[in-house]
Amino acid sequence: MAARPLGSSVCLLALLCAVFPCALANDAGTGTNDALDDLLALVNRAVREAVDPISAELRSQRELLSDILGRLSSQDAQAESASARLDAVQAMFDSQTKSTNARLDSIQEAIESQFQLVTARLDSMQDALESQSLSVNARLDSTQKTLESQLQPVTSQLDSMQAELGSQFTSSNSSLRHLQSELDTALDSVTTGLDSVTTRLDSFTTGLDSITTGLDSVTTQLDSFGTRLEKLAEIQQNATTGPRDCSELPSGSPSGVYTLRLGHGRTNPVEAFCDMETDGGGWTVFQRREDILPREDFYRNWTEYKDGFGDLTGEFWWGLEKLWLLTGTPGRRYELRVDLGDFDGEKRYARYENFRISSEFDGYRITGGKYTGNSGDSMKYHFGQKFSTRDKDQDKYSGKNCAQLRESGWWFGSCHYVNLNGVHLSGENNDSNWRGVVWEAWRGYRYSLKNTEMKIRPQAAKVG
Numbered sequence: 001m002a003a004r005p006l007g008s009s010v011c012l013l014a015l016l017c018a019v020f021p022c023a024l025a026n027d028a029g030t031g032t033n034d035a036l037d038d039l040l041a042l043v044n045r046a047v048r049e050a051v052d053p054i055s056a057e058l059r060s061q062r063e064l065l066s067d068i069l070g071r072l073s074s075q076d077a078q079a080e081s082a083s084a085r086l087d088a089v090q091a092m093f094d095s096q097t098k099s100t101n102a103r104l105d106s107i108q109e110a111i112e113s114q115f116q117l118v119t120a121r122l123d124s125m126q127d128a129l130e131s132q133s134l135s136v137n138a139r140l141d142s143t144q145k146t147l148e149s150q151l152q153p154v155t156s157q158l159d160s161m162q163a164e165l166g167s168q169f170t171s172s173n174s175s176l177r178h179l180q181s182e183l184d185t186a187l188d189s190v191t192t193g194l195d196s197v198t199t200r201l202d203s204f205t206t207g208l209d210s211i212t213t214g215l216d217s218v219t220t221q222l223d224s225f226g227t228r229l230e231k232l233a234e235i236q237q238n239a240t241t242g243p244r245d246c247s248e249l250p251s252g253s254p255s256g257v258y259t260l261r262l263g264h265g266r267t268n269p270v271e272a273f274c275d276m277e278t279d280g281g282g283w284t285v286f287q288r289r290e291d292i293l294p295r296e297d298f299y300r301n302w303t304e305y306k307d308g309f310g311d312l313t314g315e316f317w318w319g320l321e322k323l324w325l326l327t328g329t330p331g332r333r334y335e336l337r338v339d340l341g342d343f344d345g346e347k348r349y350a351r352y353e354n355f356r357i358s359s360e361f362d363g364y365r366i367t368g369g370k371y372t373g374n375s376g377d378s379m380k381y382h383f384g385q386k387f388s389t390r391d392k393d394q395d396k397y398s399g400k401n402c403a404q405l406r407e408s409g410w411w412f413g414s415c416h417y418v419n420l421n422g423v424h425l426s427g428e429n430n431d432s433n434w435r436g437v438v439w440e441a442w443r444g445y446r447y448s449l450k451n452t453e454m455k456i457r458p459q460a461a462k463v464g
């Protein structure tokens with residue numbers, strides 16, 4: 001640490017020694033004293049410069065030492081307080097150990113006293129058990145004696161029965177031997193008889209073969225008879241419950257009004273017009289418009305469209321509730337057929353698969369599927385719509401009621417491509433509210449058709 005300042009002082013002294021001998025040689029007479037003074041001053045300064053940093057260094061080392069000493073003494077104090085605290089902890093531990101020992105002693109005493117109590121009770125219980133076991137033993141002894149006395153007559157009875165059975169067995173044996181000899185005789189005659197029977201059976205088998213052939217043809221006849229019986233049963237059931245729709249009428253029935261039984265219970269008789277001619281027949285007609293007088297009024301309210309109105313042989317609406325009862329039956333799918341006629345005598349038709357009317361709760365919403373026909377597919381716009389009447393607006397035309405505008409009841413959207421319940425306007429017209437009997441894809445909005453029929457049939461029903 002002190003090496004650097006000392007080293008530099010030594011170098012300075014060496015330098016001075018090198019310079020001053022030359023000065024002394026040049027000016028030896030007068031300036032010797034002055035030069036010495038200067039030299040002393042220089043040495044003085046050099047010594048001070050060398051010593052000052054060393055003493056400063058020493059001072060700082062002393063301060064460091066005193067600092068370390070201070071710290072040591074404070075650590076001493078801390079050690080003392082720690083030892084004092086250790087003493088206190090030891091004292092606390094000692095006192096707690098004493099109290100714990102005292103409590104352990106008292107617990108042990110309590111356990112011992114309870115143990116004595118339990119032992120005493122066990123002793124008394126043992127005494128009681130011993131006395132009870134004595135009385136039970138005594139009762140068992142008396143029961144045994146009773147049983148023995150009761151058994152004696154039974155045993156003597158069994159002995160006498162055994163003796164009787166022995167004598168009976170002896171007599172049975174002799175009669176068995178007699179039976180055996182009789183059986184042997186009988187077997188001989190049976191064997192003789194069987195031989196002749198076998199001969200007869202052979203000829204009988206030949207006869208059976210021809211009978212089997214005959215039975216086969218009888219079975220075939222019975223099968224066809226069974227099929228006929230099933231058909232008869234179906235017809236009989238329909239006679240008692242009635243057909244569900246026109247497709248269940250006996251084949252060959254003519255078109256006209258029939259009584260159907262709708263719904264699950266099929267309890268309520270309902271009149272319906274059956275079209276038994278168009279496209280194989282079996283159609284239940286639910287709407288008809290005709291150019292006949294007097295005209296039927298189709299501008300009706302919700303209840304009337306729900307229940308139906310008009311004349312089944314003229315113009316009529318069969319009723320939305322009946323359509324729901326038929327087409328809502330699970331497992332039955334219906335097709336819809338629409339027949340149309342204009343005032344030129346032209347006819348068109350449309351058919352839709354999967355026709356269905358939902359419940360009143362759902363607004364008698366109409367569903368339909370794939371189209372076939374020659375009228376153009378105008379109904380598809382209406383599929384998915386609820387039914388609307390003049391007093392129940394369920395259409396898509398906000399602020400207006402299409403049923404009131406068209407004076408009809410229909411599955412309006414906003415408003416229609418088809419409106420077969422419109423007003424008879426007899427062909428081409430310029431009605432400002434397009435109220436006519438319309439099938440847009442055939443004759444357009446400005447033409448009111450002459451006649452229409454809407455009808456349904458189960459999709460599986462055969463044509464022909």
Ligand SMILES: [Ca+2]
Binds near residue numbers: 394395401402
């Ligand atoms: Ca509306």
